[in-house]
Amino acid sequence: MFDKILIANRGEIALRILRACKELGISTVAVHSTADADAMHVRLADESVCIGPPPSKDSYLNIPALLAACEITGADAVHPGYGFLSENARFAEILSDHNLHFIGPKAEHIRLMGDKIEAKKTAKRLGIPVVPGSDGAVTPDQDAMVIAKKIGFPVLVKAAAGGGGRGMKVAHTEADLQLALTTAANEAKSAFGDASVYLEKYLQKPRHIEIQVLGDGRGGAIHLGERDCSLQRRHQKVWEEGPSPVLDAAARAKIGNTVGKAMQELKYIGVGTVEFLYEDGEFYFIEMNTRIQVEHPVTEMITGIDLVLEQIRIAAGGDLPTTQDAVVINGHSIECRVNAENPVSFRPSPGKILQYHPPGGLGVRIDSAVYQGYVIPPYYDSLVGKLIVHGKTRVECLMRLRRALDEMVVDGIETTLPLFRALVREPAIIDGDYHIHWLEQYLVGQKAD
Missing domain, CATH: 3.40.50.20 (Rossmann fold)
Structure with missing residues (x-):
């Protein structure tokens, strides 16, 4: 150790x-x-x-x-x-x-998965289903148009070295493609120092589902179920939950085992997350994050496995904490990312926290580094903390989340708490009937009102 x-x-x-x-x-x-x-x-x-x-x-x-x-x-x-x-x-x-x-993982795996084009090729080779798209980088010429027509509009232009929604543009028609290619390439160059872009089929109303994996670097790997991260704003996750409201046990086992076997073949070490779009019963690989995720507590709550602790143990040469057969998904968990932002405009709100009261009780967890009197600096991300709840069922989890949100106090700055208090009472959220575009459409409607 x-x-x-x-x-x-x-x-x-x-x-x-x-x-x-x-x-x-x-x-x-x-x-x-x-x-x-x-x-x-x-x-x-x-x-x-x-x-x-x-x-x-x-x-x-x-x-x-x-x-x-x-x-x-x-x-x-x-x-x-x-x-x-x-x-x-x-x-x-x-x-x-x-x-x-x-x-963390081996440098070669970080580099491999950091290149979205190579990551997609690798996923395909390992038997992981991928989104239809170009085999490599495209240029803003007739070649891109030919590929786009073959995929079928709308298409998504994505930065090869990208992430977080930067260097990502949608072309709904042939007329949109040239501008989308140029804009995405410019954004990619500015953000990542690499202007390479590629094309993917743009799915209309998919879910964003990710599989948590843990590997020992010696050919052993397990998956720990999925998280549904479909509530997003500008490609940034806002609310995550597990298990997904739309997957049954058979679908979960099928995609989980596919990913687990791929990580075994790759001899992946440490924690990682393989991310998919899911639509009409089909999974489509989009990327792999070779690190601990912001939303890792959701998996910890439903499996009882401390991912950060195991990440350290395995890096020191330890074995996997359990076998795949022994992994049990227990209940339901939801995480809300509470940010120091205006809940309508999402304008950052750095400043001093005058009053702070975290909620408590059975099944309630707060991952936060703030305290009363702490000053949130303007230089970094605006995360105040993550509110994570667990319940025996999704219904119990939602009711516990509603109660915890009503208890939580963060005064002196603006936060996104009012947004979550509204979301947890929305019929579509209660029913689990949402997709990756749902939140932005909801927010447009709220501004119109």
Whole structure:
């Protein structure tokens, strides 16, 4: 097992990693920018190191500063959390070159899945169903038009190195394609330094369903069921739940076993999430995230498996925590991402939290690093915390969520709590009858009212 882990992140995920380390008896090092000097994980860690000013490029993305922090503190492993350097293959290689353990997948798998075109080719080779589309990058010429016509409009133009909805445009007709290609390529170049784009069939009303996997790097891998992440705004997840309201046991087992076998063949190590669009009973691979996910608590609540703890254990050479046959999905869980944003315009609302009261009770969990008097800085994402609830059934889970949302108090800043209080009472949400475009359509209707 590792002696000391440096947590190369901030906010709630840094605190989440710190808690897992404490339960394993591992010493922790918190790194922070000057803006995060008063952060909760900094206060609770065994040691802390300031690695730079607020801009991420000068602190949390500053690899030399992180290496220096490891050397100063004697850390022998680094946990990247999510975001920042968590899916940076070069970072994993640099750590290895300095005899430091990267708590995550092999660099080759990070690089492979980070290239959306190669990831799709690999998925296809491993027997995972994929969305119909181009075999590789396309250029804004007749070649793209030929492929688009073959796929059938509407088509989705996507950045090969993309994520988070950047470099993604829909072309509903032939006339739309040229502009979509150019705009997506420009966005991709700006965001990722790579203008390559490819085409996929644009599905009309799909669900977004992801399969959680855990591999030991030696050919052993299991899946831990699915999460339904279909409530999204601008391709950003807002509400996640598991199991999905639209999958039965047979569909769950079929796609789960397909993904599990693929991870075994890949000899994947650590946690990962294979993401799909699901429409008319068919799954279509879209990407794989080679890191812990923001919504991982949903899986933890329904399986009883601590994903972050197991991620650390396996990185240190441990075995899988259980066999596939022993994985049991227990009840239902929902997570709401409470952000420091206006609930209508989604304008960021950084500032000081004057009052904070997290809800409690059976089956209620809060993953947050804020406290009364904490100042949410304007430099990073706007996540205040994640409210996760669990119930024996989806109905019980929804009622518990409604109660918890009504209890939660975050004053001094605007938050998205009012949005969730409305959503949990919407008939379509109660019935589980929604898709990836539902929330944006709902929000348009709310503004019209």
